[in-house]
Amino acid sequence: MDNTVISVHNLVKKFGSFVANDNLSFEVFKGEIFGFLGANGAGKTTAIRILSGLSKPTSGEVNVAGFDTYSQTEQIKRNIGYMCQKFSLYEDLTVKENIMLYGGIYGMKKTLIKERIHELLEKLHFEEYENRLISDLPLGLRQKLAFSVAILHEPKIVFLDEPTGGVDPITRRQFWEMIYETATRGITVFVTTHYMDEAEYCDRISIMSDGKIVALDTPDNLKKQYNAATVEEVFIKIARPNPATPQSRLGGTNTQHHSKLIPPKREQGGQNRDR
Amino acid sequence: MQKVIESSGISKSFGTTRALEDISFSVDESEVFGFIGPDGAGKTTLFRIVTTLLLPDKGEIKVFGMDGITGFKELRKNIGYMPGRFSLYQDLSVEENLNFYATVFGTTVEENYDLISDIYSHIEPFKKRLAGKLSGGMKQKLALSCALIHKPRLLVLDEPTTGVDAVSRIEFWDMLRKLRKHNITILVSTPYMDEAIRCDRVALIQDGKILTIDTPQKIRDGFSRKLFTVTSAEKYKLINTLREYPGTITAYSFGDSVHVTFNDDMPGNSFYDFLKNKGINDVVVKDAEAGIEDRFLELMEKGTSAQRHNSITA
Amino acid sequence: MKRFLGFVKKEFMHIFRDYRTLFILFGIPAAEILIFGYAVSTDIKNAGIAIFDLSHDEITLKLTDKIISSGFFKKTETLLNYNDIDKVFKKGKTKAVIIFQEDFGKKLVREGKASLSIIADGSEPNTATLVTNYTLAIVNDFTTDFAGPALNNAIRIIPEVKMFYNPNLKSYYMFVPGVITLILILICALMTSVTITREKEFGTMEVLLVSPLRPIQIILGKVIPYFILSFVNVLVILALSWLVFGLPVKGSIILLLAECMLYILMSLTLGILISTVSQNMQQAIFISLIGLMLPTILLSGFIFPIENMPKIYDYISMVLPPRYFITIIKNIMIKGTGILYIWKETLTLIVMTLVFIGISVKKFKIRLE
Numbered sequence: 001m002d003n004t005v006i007s008v009h010n011l012v013k014k015f016g017s018f019v020a021n022d023n024l025s026f027e028v029f030k031g032e033i034f035g036f037l038g039a040n041g042a043g044k045t046t047a048i049r050i051l052s053g054l055s056k057p058t059s060g061e062v063n064v065a066g067f068d069t070y071s072q073t074e075q076i077k078r079n080i081g082y083m084c085q086k087f088s089l090y091e092d093l094t095v096k097e098n099i100m101l102y103g104g105i106y107g108m109k110k111t112l113i114k115e116r117i118h119e120l121l122e123k124l125h126f127e128e129y130e131n132r133l134i135s136d137l138p139l140g141l142r143q144k145l146a147f148s149v150a151i152l153h154e155p156k157i158v159f160l161d162e163p164t165g166g167v168d169p170i171t172r173r174q175f176w177e178m179i180y181e182t183a184t185r186g187i188t189v190f191v192t193t194h195y196m197d198e199a200e201y202c203d204r205i206s207i208m209s210d211g212k213i214v215a216l217d218t219p220d221n222l223k224k225q226y227n228a229a230t231v232e233e234v235f236i237k238i239a240r241p242n243p244a245t246p247q248s249r250l251g252g253t254n255t256q257h258h259s260k261l262i263p264p265k266r267e268q269g270g271q272n273r274d275r
Numbered sequence: 276m277q278k279v280i281e282s283s284g285i286s287k288s289f290g291t292t293r294a295l296e297d298i299s300f301s302v303d304e305s306e307v308f309g310f311i312g313p314d315g316a317g318k319t320t321l322f323r324i325v326t327t328l329l330l331p332d333k334g335e336i337k338v339f340g341m342d343g344i345t346g347f348k349e350l351r352k353n354i355g356y357m358p359g360r361f362s363l364y365q366d367l368s369v370e371e372n373l374n375f376y377a378t379v380f381g382t383t384v385e386e387n388y389d390l391i392s393d394i395y396s397h398i399e400p401f402k403k404r405l406a407g408k409l410s411g412g413m414k415q416k417l418a419l420s421c422a423l424i425h426k427p428r429l430l431v432l433d434e435p436t437t438g439v440d441a442v443s444r445i446e447f448w449d450m451l452r453k454l455r456k457h458n459i460t461i462l463v464s465t466p467y468m469d470e471a472i473r474c475d476r477v478a479l480i481q482d483g484k485i486l487t488i489d490t491p492q493k494i495r496d497g498f499s500r501k502l503f504t505v506t507s508a509e510k511y512k513l514i515n516t517l518r519e520y521p522g523t524i525t526a527y528s529f530g531d532s533v534h535v536t537f538n539d540d541m542p543g544n545s546f547y548d549f550l551k552n553k554g555i556n557d558v559v560v561k562d563a564e565a566g567i568e569d570r571f572l573e574l575m576e577k578g579t580s581a582q583r584h585n586s587i588t589a
Numbered sequence: 590m591k592r593f594l595g596f597v598k599k600e601f602m603h604i605f606r607d608y609r610t611l612f613i614l615f616g617i618p619a620a621e622i623l624i625f626g627y628a629v630s631t632d633i634k635n636a637g638i639a640i641f642d643l644s645h646d647e648i649t650l651k652l653t654d655k656i657i658s659s660g661f662f663k664k665t666e667t668l669l670n671y672n673d674i675d676k677v678f679k680k681g682k683t684k685a686v687i688i689f690q691e692d693f694g695k696k697l698v699r700e701g702k703a704s705l706s707i708i709a710d711g712s713e714p715n716t717a718t719l720v721t722n723y724t725l726a727i728v729n730d731f732t733t734d735f736a737g738p739a740l741n742n743a744i745r746i747i748p749e750v751k752m753f754y755n756p757n758l759k760s761y762y763m764f765v766p767g768v769i770t771l772i773l774i775l776i777c778a779l780m781t782s783v784t785i786t787r788e789k790e791f792g793t794m795e796v797l798l799v800s801p802l803r804p805i806q807i808i809l810g811k812v813i814p815y816f817i818l819s820f821v822n823v824l825v826i827l828a829l830s831w832l833v834f835g836l837p838v839k840g841s842i843i844l845l846l847a848e849c850m851l852y853i854l855m856s857l858t859l860g861i862l863i864s865t866v867s868q869n870m871q872q873a874i875f876i877s878l879i880g881l882m883l884p885t886i887l888l889s890g891f892i893f894p895i896e897n898m899p900k901i902y903d904y905i906s907m908v909l910p911p912r913y914f915i916t917i918i919k920n921i922m923i924k925g926t927g928i929l930y931i932w933k934e935t936l937t938l939i940v941m942t943l944v945f946i947g948i949s950v951k952k953f954k955i956r957l958e
């Protein structure tokens with residue numbers, strides 16, 4: 001129990017009559033890289049907002065970093081980091097100014113912030129960018145910096161919402177190495193992504209579909225369970241199950257087109273395997 | 276056979292930012308030509324130049340043999356364009372959007388219905404629903420239908436699969452393949468490397484420059500070294516150790532394995548011992564065929580290695 | 590607390606780096622003070638006065654002279670018969686007519702009293718009041734001088750004050766036409782400027798451009814629906830003014846509606862022009878509302894007569910369409926004039942509309958840059 005940083009029990013979130021999160025139950029352990037996958041509209045964003053203290057559940061128990069999400073949202077916010085794809089840092093402020101700002105918001109002491117700025121810039125080889133405006137930096141750098149800022153205060157958990165969207169392949173990998181390194185420091189990483197190969201980097205992944213969690217295990221176990229070569233195949237098998245099931249929320253796919261649910265054995269770049 | 280698109284030396288800057296540098300490529304009739312590259316590579320800027328929405332600073336471009344700059348009025352009648360954002364009228368229904376675009380191009384939905392029937396059939400049950408209330412995958416299908424409804428000779432799709440889930444992406448490409456039998460030339464961009472396979476020819480683009488142009492297979496064959504996949508239970512440790520191994524040239528994570536190239540194209544005698552000393556006992560090394568992404572990474576390394584040493588290194 | 594200060598500091602940084610906002614923050618108040626200071630004037634200068642002298646004797650001439658040379662007034666015309674009064678007011682330059690009764694001088698000397706009529710243009714109630722009061726003051730002054738200490742109070746000039754067009758001097762005669770002018774231009778310009786920039790923002794404009802639609806078709810296509818709707822709007826507003834305030838339409842309703850349609854068309858095309866210089870909806874809204882509002886209120890003659898302002902404001906207001914429309918609408922509604930008196934203003938509006946359309950079509954970006 002000591003090892004659990006997130007504990008969710010029968011979480012339900014409704015918007016009117018629409019059930020976005022339908023009885024979710026799961027746990028996330030300390031230092032884990034937990035991948036949260038699902039199609040658009042499956043309920044991922046809703047769940048993350050609840051976990052990060054931005055919204056309250058309709059019912060169910062949710063505990064994040066040891067705090068209850070109904071009554072202790074402030075403490076939750078103080079103990080987590082958050083990075084989303086749409087916005088990371090203020091574009092009209094410099095690198096240094098952004099770090100100082102967030103450090104201040106996290107309640108860190110000035111001396112500590114200055115120390116961390118120095119460490120951070122050195123690690124990312126960013127020293128020359130200290131006084132550059134964010135708008136001048138390329139996307140890959142911004143994302144790496146945003147991540148570093150999200151963990152500036154060494155939170156217990158960091159939530160990353162599609163952090164590598166559109167980023168070039170080298171930066172993407174560097175980013176994931178930063179994530180690994182963060183996890184080895186004991187910070188739990190809760191990440192969502194559209195890149196299925198990134199799911200393989202996670203310790204455990206969960207797949208959401210239609211508001212429910214339909215799979216939760218290590219990537220290897222899931223691949224064995226569904227007889228799939230990659231997480232992408234697993235995803236395709238379970239995120240869009242029965243073509244006859246009306247999926248009105250997703251705009252529906254209740255047509256006969258879905259004769260081939262499992263695509264023919266396409267080669268995906270570099271994932272060839274001797275079988 | 277006349278080339279549908281012919282461009283040479285296209286360059287474009289926005290202020291101090293170089294968006295495109297010396298882009299030259301050509302597209303044949305009925306081809307599915309893909310531009311593969313991450314955000315900021317210049318794909319959208321290039322497509323806007325092809326569709327006559329932007330003027331290049333330098334270089335020439337001809338579409339259907341007409342000059343891309345002076346012939347824009349005529350060109351705009353013959354291109355079907357699906358820009359990056361879902362640019363449909365959110366407050367009009369599916370049906371209304373489709374009818375509007377048909378009318379603007381001087382045709383009717385019925386006239387070219389056979390062209391879009393495969394695609395439109397997915398969303399037809401929702402034809403009275405407002406476009407703003409559709410899911411990502413549905414919007415994409417509607418946008419494609421609207422771009423096709425006037426039977427354009429050239430279809431230009433700017434990142435049509437971005438932000439859409441894996442299953443919809445596959446469906447979308449299936450639909451594109453089917454269009455070939457109508458003699459429509461398709462120019463498409465995507466950040467997803469695995470989609471390159473579905474094009475006839477592909478241009479890899481990064482930082483405004485083209486890294487290479489060829490068929491997907493030839494690009495993969497162009498990988499200059501021998502590729503190996505290396506797996507172990509502890510991924511993070513593995514990749515760090517591999518980088519420390521003196522015989523490694525490149526090592527990149529690819530899901531649950533690491534793609535590695537070695538000196539002399541083989542791991543070498545001391546490989547397994549080196550890893551054992553670092554505590555990795557379960558390593559498995561296999562031959563592998565390079566994929567598009569491997570080649571992209573290789574080209575990125577080569578092309579930008581000079582710059583990278585000056586700015587930030589990995 | 591530190592958190593809070595850090596946040597405040599960030600807000601300052603955003604503000605200081607956004608030059609456009611800074612300009613608005615500091616530039617506009619400064620501009621407003623200057624405009625307000627000079628434009629807003631409750632004194633009268635050079636108010637037009639026409640003299641209808643039925644006597645033509647020494648006394649009337651002297652009194653006339655005193656009034657004219659006071660510095661507040663400027664003589665516009667000498668009237669020769671009663672019909673001229675209506676005409677001279679319709680022309681718009683005269684704010685008051687002074688009528689000396691027959692044998693004014695003789696009556697004053699022999700009987701000790703004579704009458705004087707001051708008829709003011711009630712369509713501008715404020716000005717009318719001022720003009721009347723100033724005139725009365727001058728007359729009193731003259732009486733005192735003329736009478737001399739000996740005849741104290743034995744001599745009286747009895748002024749009769751009448752308001753032409755607005756007998757009860759209701760202020761809404763001034764306000765309602767002005768408000769109609771203001772609302773129509775703001776709303777119409779806002780609607781068209783927003784609808785175009787919205788397409789730019791949402792990306793649908795990109796797809797429209799890569800289509801056979803020509804710029805003029807897009808522009809007219811945007812204007813026509815709003816034109817029809819705005820016209821309905823005009824009907825409602827006029828109906829409300831009449832029902833609620835009892836504001837009459839003395840002149841031809843057809844002419845009024847025709848002029849309104851012209852004005853709406855002009856405003857809609859102005860909105861199109863604004864959209865060609867705006868990059869997003871926020872800018873379009875800002876220019877359409879805030880950019881147009883102040884000049885319209887302060888410099889169109891809506892509240893503060895242009896005659897009272899320094900000449901430069903007069904020149905500035907010549908490029909403001911509302912200035913012309915206020916004259917048109919007041920003339921038709923309150924003075925009941927026909928096209929003869931407002932043809933100049935009408936022509937100006939027509940020319941402005943054509944110019945706006947012309948520039949808009951030229952400036953319409955057929956490309957994305």
